[in-house]
Amino acid sequence: MLARRGVRSYLDRMNLSLPFAIVGGAILGLLSSFGQFSRFVGDLIRALTDVRTWGPLTVGQMRRLGVDSLPIALFLSCFTGIVLALQASYTFTGAIPLYFVGALVTKTMILELGPVLTGLALSGRVGANIAAELGTMRVSEQIDALETMAYNPIAYLVVPRVLAGTIMVPLLVIFSNVLGIASGWITSMNVLDMTSAQFVRGSRLFYDSFDIVYCIIKSTSFGLTITVLGCYQGFNTRGGAEGVGIATTRAVVLASMMILVLDAFWALVLLQ
Amino acid sequence: MKWKNEALVGLVVIAGILTALAGAVWLSGRSWSGEERTITATFRGVGALEVGNPVKVRGVNVGRVTDIRLSERGDGVFVNMSVRPDIVMPSDAGVLLASESLFGDWMAQIVSRGQYPDLEFVAAQRGRVLPGASLPDISELTAVAARISSDIETLSARIQLAFTEETALTIRQTLENVGEVSDQLEGFIGQQTRTYDAVSRNVLGATENVRRTTETASLTATDIRTTINRGDVQAILANARRASANLETLSSQLSASTGGIPGVIARVDTTVATFGATATALNQTISALQPSLAEVGPTLVEARRAMGTLSTAVGAIQQGNGTLGRLATDPALYEEMQRAIETLRRLMADIQQNPAKYIGQVQVF
Structure with missing residues (x-):
């Protein structure tokens, strides 16, 4: 019982x-x-019509998010090209002609490493920057003040950043690709005892004009993803400084994850 | 500051776009000047050729493949190539597709067809289209190599099966035997060499003997000549002349005695001719008799059979079998028959003397 x-x-x-x-x-x-x-996202699309609000601010954001991110993107791609050339020659030794180093460096930089590494670097720098900035504005009620003054905060804060990121990330990726290939080229000539003609021959061996299109499509999607996620996390920050930190972390993590997911998605959709 | 930002951003954007365009053009290998000449070639198949593959003349890169399309009827492929305008084409120009390396990249070569007499270039159906041919793909060559390696593997496996330890021992014994035979041959050759040496020495001795004999014969001839010169031979010749005259007389006598022989021979010839005619007639008779002779065999068989039957009947009669046998062997029957015959004779005599006594009563109708 x-x-x-x-x-x-x-x-x-x-x-x-x-x-x-x-x-x-x-x-x-x-x-x-x-x-x-x-x-x-709906508000973002609707805010695109408010050109007077976001137009003057976009160039500034392009400078902050794009031009100022150029050094880190070039730094990454420079060493990536060097490592690619060395690892390719290490792998190809004996069996495969060395001019395939050019093919591997060029193809890998354009299709994969240029967009992905630049995207990951920008997700840390740009995504965190946007999330922290907007999160701080949210917790300090600056965004609320904008709404009070009948400003569209999306058009004022989000659209310039998203447009700047979407436009500048592909350009950064192009510069990254060029510098990565150039560093791989120089490395091949000086370290691997290859001639310039051999590297060029390898670079052109498997080149397809769609490679550039694929690279631009992918990097554009990366720029859009990084900025939209950063703006969303910052725009919806709750709490004080801790909330800003959480939003920043989420923005970086989600943007990095989405870059890898989109990388696989585009490969599946466009390269099959 | 504001304009500085905008200028910097504009510079970066423009530089990025130009870099992308320039990179795309450079990587594709296109001419920067834009002046290019398009040529078209036709093929049965293009293997692994793709748009963008290089076009070469004598190994020098002069352009690239710009378009690959099937013919309208689907029985060929047209390939457009963009090449430098200053390229001088051979008079019998053709386009040869081949692997550029072992890794699957192909190229188009503008060649003189006369340099490749064994290749069959596809004839162009319309003007300004170059005939083309393609070499075997590396995969086909690899397939052939695979077949060859497979054959070699099979062969080596068979050799491995055939070349056992026992085979090796046999080969070793064979080699040893060959060595022994070589030794024996060497000894035999040495022996033969010695024999030939002896023979050579004997030949030399014989030659010496011949030389001596020749000298002796020469001396003898000298003696004969001396004898002839002395006149002893003249007497011998006179005797021989007389003997020859005697022989001539004898032969004339023989000739006279044999004068009638030609007549005899003529008669013999006539007789032989007669015999020949007779033989010919005989042959014809025999030929005529041959069909009859062919029937003689069956007739003889029939006669032999009849003779056998007759012999059997005679034997039976002699043994007293049958009516004739009993007639032949029984004396009573013989006597009875004699009496009957005698009676009949008397009857016939009586009939002749008195016919009315026997036939007067006979009426006809």
């Missing part, structure tokens, strides 16, 4: 609906986040 009472009291104390509540809460949270993000 006592034992039966003990079990019943234990069951009464245990909330059997808790697992369902967790799953349901997660799904609702996911759907809520998705809906919130969709509404944010």
